[in-house]
Amino acid sequence: MARLPEVAAYVERVGDGAWILSVRCPFCAARHQHGGGDGDAPALGARLAHCVDGGGGSYFLIAGSVDMPRPASRAVRVARAPR
Ligand SMILES: [Zn+2]
Numbered sequence: 316m317a318r319l320p321e322v323a324a325y326v327e328r329v330g331d332g333a334w335i336l337s338v339r340c341p342f343c344a345a346r347h348q349h350g351g352g353d354g355d356a357p358a359l360g361a362r363l364a365h366c367v368d369g370g371g372g373s374y375f376l377i378a379g380s381v382d383m384p385r386p387a388s389r390a391v392r393v394a395r396a397p398r
Pocket residue numbers: 340341342343344345347364365366367
């Protein structure tokens with residue numbers, strides 16, 4: 316079984332308690348967002364890249380705070396205020 320590439324996810328929590336995981340895609344370099352459930356901690360792990368049809372487009376999300384220079388265009392409330 317092939318090892319999935321690990322990708323550090325930028326974790327945000329929206330108002331209803333749901334986690335939003337943003338990643339810089341290792342396949343297309345675009346930003347993708349995945350749901351992380353609504354538990355006490357975000358659900359990380361394997362995800363399918365949105366840009367790859369068929370097999371081979373998976374990666375494994377790990378917690379991280381990678382640079383996300385372009386925030387999502389739609390307003391998302393973050394869990395911790397920047398200041
Ligand atoms: Zn992609």
